[in-house]
Amino acid sequence: MLDVTNGGPALRTRRRPSIALRLTLAVTFILLLAATAALWSAWNYGIQAANEAYDRLLTGASLQIAERISVADGEVLVDLPSSAFELLSLARNDRVFYRVVGMDGETLTGYPDLPLPEEAETRAATAYETDYSGETVRAVMTTRQIAERGMNGNVRVIVAHTVQERIALARDIATKAAILVGAAALAIVLLAWFAVRYALAPLIRVERALLSRDPNDLSPFEIETPREIETVVDAINRFTRRLDRRVSAVQSFVADAAHQLRTPITAIRAQAQLAAGEESPDRLRRINKRILDRSIAVGRLADQLLSHAMVTHRTDSEPRERVDLRRIAIEAEQETRRFADAAAELPLLDLPEEAVTVAGDRFSLREAVKNLANNALEHGKPPVAIRVAAEGGRAIICVIDHGGGIAQEDRASAGTRFRRNRAASSKGASLGLAIAHEVAVSHGGELTLRDIENGGFEVSLSLPLAGDRP
Numbered sequence: 001m002l003d004v005t006n007g008g009p010a011l012r013t014r015r016r017p018s019i020a021l022r023l024t025l026a027v028t029f030i031l032l033l034a035a036t037a038a039l040w041s042a043w044n045y046g047i048q049a050a051n052e053a054y055d056r057l058l059t060g061a062s063l064q065i066a067e068r069i070s071v072a073d074g075e076v077l078v079d080l081p082s083s084a085f086e087l088l089s090l091a092r093n094d095r096v097f098y099r100v101v102g103m104d105g106e107t108l109t110g111y112p113d114l115p116l117p118e119e120a121e122t123r124a125a126t127a128y129e130t131d132y133s134g135e136t137v138r139a140v141m142t143t144r145q146i147a148e149r150g151m152n153g154n155v156r157v158i159v160a161h162t163v164q165e166r167i168a169l170a171r172d173i174a175t176k177a178a179i180l181v182g183a184a185a186l187a188i189v190l191l192a193w194f195a196v197r198y199a200l201a202p203l204i205r206v207e208r209a210l211l212s213r214d215p216n217d218l219s220p221f222e223i224e225t226p227r228e229i230e231t232v233v234d235a236i237n238r239f240t241r242r243l244d245r246r247v248s249a250v251q252s253f254v255a256d257a258a259h260q261l262r263t264p265i266t267a268i269r270a271q272a273q274l275a276a277g278e279e280s281p282d283r284l285r286r287i288n289k290r291i292l293d294r295s296i297a298v299g300r301l302a303d304q305l306l307s308h309a310m311v312t313h314r315t316d317s318e319p320r321e322r323v324d325l326r327r328i329a330i331e332a333e334q335e336t337r338r339f340a341d342a343a344a345e346l347p348l349l350d351l352p353e354e355a356v357t358v359a360g361d362r363f364s365l366r367e368a369v370k371n372l373a374n375n376a377l378e379h380g381k382p383p384v385a386i387r388v389a390a391e392g393g394r395a396i397i398c399v400i401d402h403g404g405g406i407a408q409e410d411r412a413s414a415g416t417r418f419r420r421n422r423a424a425s426s427k428g429a430s431l432g433l434a435i436a437h438e439v440a441v442s443h444g445g446e447l448t449l450r451d452i453e454n455g456g457f458e459v460s461l462s463l464p465l466a467g468d469r470p
Contacts (some may be wrong), residue, residue, distance in 0.1 A: 019203075019463035020196045027192045031185040042177035048169030051127075051138065054091060054166055058140035059125045060085045062159040065100065066144040069155055076146065076155060078109050084159075088280050093168070094161040096134060097139075103146060103153030114158055117141055135162050153470075202229050206236075213223030218244035218350055257305050264301065269296045300374075305431065321361040322466050325397045326351045328362065329386045330370035336377070347399070350387040357466040358395045360443045365461075368439035369397060372459050376401040380457060390465065394445075405448060405457025436461060 017025075061084040067081040079099050088096045099110035115140075117128045126141045139160030146153055202225040208225055220237040268291055275287045329349055337346050358365075369386065378383045380401025389396045436459070437447045445463035452458050 013457045018030075020193065020200055023196045024189060024193050026191055028185075031188060035181045035185050038181050039174060039178055041344055042175040042181075043170060046167070046173030046177075049173065050166035050169040051312065053169070054161075055127045056160045057087055058127070058138070058161070059142070061085070061098075062125065062142035062157045063454075064142050065098070066142045066155070066157045069100070069144050071146060071148045071151055074151065076108060076151075080109070085373065088159065088161060089166040093164045095135075097134075097137065097158075097160045099158045101156040101158070103151070103155060106282045108155070110158075114139070114160060116156070116158065120297065129163075132160065137161060137433065138163050138166065143469055145468060146221060153439065187396075199226075202226055203232075206233060210236075218247070253309065261298070261305075263299045264294050301431075321364060322357050323360050325356045325365070325388045325395055325463075327328050328365045328369055329388050329397060331366050331384060332373055335366065335370045336373045345377070345382040345384070345386040347377065347386050350385050352389060354390070356388050356390045356395045356397075358443065358463045359466045360463065364442070365397075366434040368461060369399065371435045372399040375399075375432040375456075376459075377405075379403065382406070393465060395465050396460050397463075398458050399450065400456055402456040402460045405451060433459070 015041065064081050064084040064087070065078070069082050070077050070079070080098075097111050097114050099112065099114040102108045102115070111132075114132055115130045117130075119125055127138070127142070129136060129138050137160040139158055142157045142159075144155045146155055174287075192459065202223075206221070206223060206229070206275065208227065209221060218240045220240065221233055223233060225233055271287055271291045273292065275284055275291065278284045278287060302422040321351070329351060333347055333349055373384065373386060376399050380403035383400065384401045387396075387398050387400060433447070440447045440461045440463065443463050445461055448458075448462055449459045450458050450460075
């Protein structure tokens, strides 16, 4: 998809569901589960209630029929009372069946194929379900004991009807329960929606505060929020403070770099203009020599500026890894050897047998040591050495030379960028100590400058050992 107005590709952003919608959907899903369980329970309760109600009708009718059973002339007589059928007629849409079984198992009256319960019981009334005439019927069997002269046994009375009314009653109970549960669930979902929107209102205030801010305003937010959102606001404030420091550092660095580069470039241009009009070979050689020295100084300045910018960028962006300072010393010595003059005396290495490990950024540490070594070769006196040691629970990597070092009054500001404004007049760029200082601080350590006993000067990075780093 192309953006016609700007002539470039337009990003298609997909709207993701909001927190309010997610919470509402979660509540709805939980309510659906609860409603399903409630409706299933309501249906079962309706069936149970309908069975209890209509079983009482069947029991009452069977008892009335059993009471009208008598014995005359050695025969069992059944006088069906009309009141029993009036009681059964309360189930208006159901068909009624009955059967009276004598003591010898013969059917005295009623439907002879109406099934008996699978296990006949002697208690007063037994309710059961069975299939009859192509339908499911619910039946109750009542037992009447006959004890007459010459006759002794049980007469069983079975009364049954179909289950349409029972199902209708259960359906009515379940429907009313469903209406009640649905109304309650809808009310809960609506209340949950408004509650979530109310609870998330502080996030909207934070969003509006962010959108209404000037792009250059990186001051902390002062917004009253609930305790759960305070961490979000604190995280935003910490980010803006880091961003503010980074922006300020970049702006200061750009301004200082522009000033530092402008002076030697102007001097080179002036010398080149003089060389263009000079006819004396001796004076021309001297001018070319000055142009060469200035060019070397500008090259070293550009190299240190890029190194400083890279170290500053990697301070917060690069993850820490376990680094052996012995390897850092070897790599720094190799870098120094690669760019040193052919006649220069290269630094020596003083490394322990055991590894000295720190948690850090390999590139930044190597740049720091390389700059310290270059400073020692440029401003100190040989021999120059790079030493690695573990002392007092700290990892030490230092550069030692046998010069006079930095004056005591200048050591407090030695780690400040561009502390001297003489880059155009020397081969150094006044950034080596600043780079080393920033690397030491970003690794939780410090940059130390001291005189050594037998004459000489030592600049060291003292860093936490990897096992002691928090």
